[in-house]
Amino acid sequence: MDHAPGDTMCPRYQQAVQILGKRWTPLIVRTLLPRPRRFSDMTTIIEGLSDRLLSERLKELESCGIVHRHVYPETPVRIEYVLTSKGRELEQVVEAIQKWADCWDEGTRN
Numbered sequence: 366m367d368h369a370p371g372d373t374m375c376p377r378y379q380q381a382v383q384i385l386g387k388r389w390t391p392l393i394v395r396t397l398l399p400r401p402r403r404f405s406d407m408t409t410i411i412e413g414l415s416d417r418l419l420s421e422r423l424k425e426l427e428s429c430g431i432v433h434r435h436v437y438p439e440t441p442v443r444i445e446y447v448l449t450s451k452g453r454e455l456e457q458v459v460e461a462i463q464k465w466a467d468c469w470d471e472g473t474r475n
Contacts, residue, residue, distance in 0.1 A: 384429055385455075389414050389422055394452065395459050397432065401447035426452070 385391060392411050396402060402410075407419055423446055426432035431452035437443040448455075 384425070384431075385458075387422065387425070389418060390426065391459065391462070393419070393422055393426065394431070394448070394455050397446060397448045397452070398456055398459060401435065401445040403443070403445055407446070431455070 385394075389411065392414070393407065396407050396410050404416075404419065404423075408414060408416060411419075423432060423434070427434055429451075430449055433447050433449050435445050435447060437445070
């Protein structure tokens, strides 16, 4: 039996969607695209995101190799989060979603 595209799911695609489809994750990635950010910067930029959930998502993204946590040995210690090269490759995905959102804004289209 022949399978049409979409009849079976690629495990790599499925894993990517499981990572990027979590609530807040795409917004965190988008926030880090322009430059490294501190934890407090991200909670200010992303309204409604709790400290606990941001911490959890950053740890997940770090374990996936998408985000790097950089600790500066200063007094007081400064910690910044930056996208890795793997994370930076998501820029086209973020731009595509933005383009789609601009085109299909519910206020302008049905």
